[in-house]
Amino acid sequence: MADKKVALVTGGAQGIGEATVRRLSADGFAVAIADLNLEGAQALADDLNANGGTAIAIKLDVSDQAAVDAAVDEAAEKLGDFNVIVNNAGLAPTTPVGTVTPEQFDLVTRVNTAGTMWGVQAATRKFRELGHGGKIINATSQAGVVGNPNLMLYCSTKFAIRGITQVAARELAPEGITVNAYAPGIVKTPMMMDIAHQVAVNAGKDDEWGMSTFSKDIALGRLSEPEDVAAGISFLAGPDSDYITGHTLEVDGGMQFH
Ligand SMILES: NC(=O)C1=CN([C@@H]2O[C@H](COP(=O)(O)OP(=O)(O)OC[C@H]3O[C@@H](n4cnc5c(N)ncnc54)[C@H](O)[C@@H]3O)[C@@H](O)[C@H]2O)C=CC1
Ligand SMILES: CC(=O)C(C)=O
Known part of the structure; x- marks a missing residue:
């Protein structure tokens, strides 16, 4: 049994994923940073390891089911246990109605939807x-709660x-596995x-101006830092x-509010 609990974070090399890796490391987890961007993931792992943390980097495309299985196996083997998966990797192209192509549909669905499903199954x-x-x-979004213009896909x-x-939460509860987003x-x-640029x-x-169009509906009056989200994930x-x-x-x- 490892002395630290083990978490794997997909898309952990930058943005919300990076903040989550740093937060879970500070919380005492050994962390596997799994990302398409191996260089970024390795640099982050090196930084954590040099500062008292325990981390490994794994090159991963979450749309590849076998690769997700292998990443979970590698994390468990190298870090000594497996306790948490954060299915964070995602793509967000702007797609006004009328612009979505079959190729784009396949890519984004394979990364966001299938990638999350492969993560749920591999961890289970x-x-x-x-x-x-x-x-x-799992990473959803406020755009997974209400429809957002320009983001149909x-x-x-x-x-x-x-x-x-919700499905996995109901099925897996008897096994002591919780599933949240x-x-x-x-x-x-x-x-x-x-x-915002697009x-x-x-x-x-x-x-x-692009970014300001997104901030007008935030009650607390400021954009979110990645660390705000990492605190919720923690x-x-x-x-x-x-x-x-x-x-x-x-x-x-x-x-x-609802
Ligand atoms: N930034 C935002 O305002 C919001 C983000 N989210 C969600 O949070 C999650 C993280 O978002 P951000 O940090 O903003 O994204 P980001 O684009 O800044 O970072 C995403 C990371 O995922 C990696 N990645 C992309 N495709 C991958 C793949 N196929 N396999 C493995 N890694 C892959 C990238 O290399 C990158 O390191 C996403 O699921 C996103 O949909 C949800 C709501 C708002
Ligand atoms: C990227 C995203 O999830 C937005 C704009 O809600």
């Missing part, structure tokens, strides 16, 4: 092998991820900068959330 298999429960945490995957979360709002990451280009405006990964499953934690500064 590993928890069963190890003979203990665990925590599965992305929204379809983020709504689907809430469905995956987090729904960030507008977070200052490379993904969000790209969306919206600005379409309107003939600058990036600052709660879902830790013991204080043991009696919560099938839930979507909206970490969005109050973008919608």
